[in-house]
Every structure is written in structure tokens, then in C-alpha cells.
Amino acid sequence: GAGVSQSPRYKVAKRGQDVALRCDPISGHVSLFWYQQALGQGPEFLTYFQNEAQLDKSGLPSDRFFAERPEGSVSTLKIQRTQQEDSAVYLCASSPLTSTYEQYFGPGTRLTVT
Amino acid sequence: EDQVTQSPEALRLQEGESSSLNCSYTVSGLRGLFWYRQDPGKGPEFLFTLYSAGEEKEKERLKATLTKKESFLHITAPKPEDSATYLCAVQAGSSNTGKLIFGQGTTLQVKP
Numbered sequence: 001g002a003g004v005s006q007s008p009r010y011k012v013a014k015r016g017q018d019v020a021l022r023c024d025p026i027s028g029h030v031s032l033f034w035y036q037q038a039l040g041q042g043p044e045f046l047t048y049f050q051n052e053a054q055l056d057k058s059g060l061p062s063d064r065f066f067a068e069r070p071e072g073s074v075s076t077l078k079i080q081r082t083q084q085e086d087s088a089v090y091l092c093a094s095s096p097l098t099s100t101y102e103q104y105f106g107p108g109t110r111l112t113v114t
Numbered sequence: 115e116d117q118v119t120q121s122p123e124a125l126r127l128q129e130g131e132s133s134s135l136n137c138s139y140t141v142s143g144l145r146g147l148f149w150y151r152q153d154p155g156k157g158p159e160f161l162f163t164l165y166s167a168g169e170e171k172e173k174e175r176l177k178a179t180l181t182k183k184e185s186f187l188h189i190t191a192p193k194p195e196d197s198a199t200y201l202c203a204v205q206a207g208s209s210n211t212g213k214l215i216f217g218q219g220t221t222l223q224v225k226p
Contacts, residue, residue: 004157042120042217043216044216045214055211095212103214107157
């Protein structure tokens, strides 16, 4: 079946621009996660949704970062007034259940802020 | 603070030369330990989940083991197609969301 998809795959933004990154999870998956991966590092947790409810946003680095999942399926990660330090790969993952269960990752969106 | 450390950072092997990757963790109540494989330009691909000390899982040339402080990913007779970055991650008991805490990864290169 179809896996997690993300779009765009690559995004170049000028400093100060707003960007929106989309995630289509595996159909029927309850849990959705966003992670940020810097070059040469492991992914770092940003935020978690259970259906449409955002239950954990403790990893969002600043109030410029905002995520939503209004209908419990597709999710959007929005970054306002992008800064150079926002350059990274943004990964989305989904899981069929809550709690302990493996997460399935999308290919990521590589964001470059110039 | 929950933490995951992987070693070595990079590993070069000849085809057929077996070795092990290490993942050390400190976590407040381990709920699960995960191994992922990541190829360049792609998202992490799930390999294994381990839940308790003494548990082992195998898949082709890979075998993952777990103790109370660390996990090992053993690679037997590797092939060039095993070249990738291997990521270890934990789910802590203190989290009720299932978020993963990753190590920095071990980049494996297998030469023919």
C-alpha cells in the first residue's frame, strides 16, 4: 500500500518568507509525528497529533513553528519568517496506534533558507 | 534527561566482514527501542522494535539485541547494499505520546 508522502520534496525560501510543508500519512493511521533532521544528525521530535488533536508540541523550537491536522488525516507544518537555522530536513511519520508502536516515515522535505 | 548515543559514528567494512553497531541509552522507563535504516535522501525505514532486556530479533543479515543499558545491531557477512546510516531510537516511559528520541546514527560503508 501507499506509504507516507510529503510535499514539496525540496523547498528554497528566502529569509523572512513563510513556508508550508505537507504530510499525507498512511490511510487510517491515528498518530502523526513531525521531526526535524539537521545534516549528519538523528531526527529530533517537533510535535505529535492523535487524530486531529495536537497532544504534544514540546519540540517546536519557537512560536514561528505551527502545525495542524484539522480532519485527522493530512497535516501541515508551517514556519513563519524563516531563518537560516531552520534549514533542515523535515520528516513526517505516522503510526496506526497510539503509545508504543513503530512509526513509518515519509521521504522528508529538505528546506533551505537563503 | 533521556539520551541515546550511537557508536561508532562511521564504520567501513569489507564485504563479508561482520561487525556490530552500538546504541547506549539512558531513559526514564524504556517502552521500546527501535532500529531504523536511512539511505541518502530518504526517510528512515523501520527495521526492529525491542521491548525488554534479553530480547533478540533477526532480519536477513541483521540481528538486534537489547540489554538494560544498550542495544547492538550485529551485521553478519555484510554486502555493499547494506551501506546506509543506521539509527537507534527509544520511547521513554515518561512520554505518553510515543515520540522517538534518536541517536546521531552510524554511517556504514561496505566495500566490495
